[in-house]
Amino acid sequence: VGVSGGKDSLALLYALHLYRRFSPAKFTLIAATLHLGREPFDTDAVKRLCEEIDVPYTVKMTQISQVIFGERKETNPCALCAKMRRGALIDLCKELGANKLALGHPRDDAEETLLLSMRYEGRIHTFHPMTFLSRSGITQIRPMVYASEKHIIHLVKKLGLPVVPSPCPANGETKREEMTEIL
Numbered sequence: 001v002g003v004s005g006g007k008d009s010l011a012l013l014y015a016l017h018l019y020r021r022f023s024p025a026k027f028t029l030i031a032a033t034l035h036l037g038r039e040p041f042d043t044d045a046v047k048r049l050c051e052e053i054d055v056p057y058t059v060k061m062t063q064i065s066q067v068i069f070g071e072r073k074e075t076n077p078c079a080l081c082a083k084m085r086r087g088a089l090i091d092l093c094k095e096l097g098a099n100k101l102a103l104g105h106p107r108d109d110a111e112e113t114l115l116l117s118m119r120y121e122g123r124i125h126t127f128h129p130m131t132f133l134s135r136s137g138i139t140q141i142r143p144m145v146y147a148s149e150k151h152i153i154h155l156v157k158k159l160g161l162p163v164v165p166s167p168c169p170a171n172g173e174t175k176r177e178e179m180t181e182i183l
Helices: 007-022 044-052 064-071 078-096 107-120 149-159 175-182
Strands: 031-035 057-061 100-102 130-133 138-141
Touching (some): 031 078
């Protein structure tokens, strides 16, 4: 599970932890966080959660933030950051011996992506719930793509999951945020 520390990925991690108890298909669960090289980003609470639910946890240091904001000085960093994070997560999956990468995108993210694609790419497209990434041999899954963000917010509050604030300087001031407001 790609765990950003945000509400969506933490809810997914907890849901998959519960699901593995009764799933007919047995699977191993690993939580993985990319540290983008920007502080403050304290993952200690996520580590404690993983210990409580008996899920191995890995944090990998990257320089993604330095590349995007330092070297390239991106004014609209989200698309490049997402591609770089996905590539780093896929590499980490390979290092950990995982064949699936679960991401916590809810329905709202799919809708926002659709609007972004229509407005900025001139096409009708959003991400898929499941995608086989042939170059890596990894299957990317989004088990929560039909869940609404408001339900995830409620769940995270009810369970007291340890959401880590995003250190991204563009957080809340992106094209995606504009799509959220439109929706």
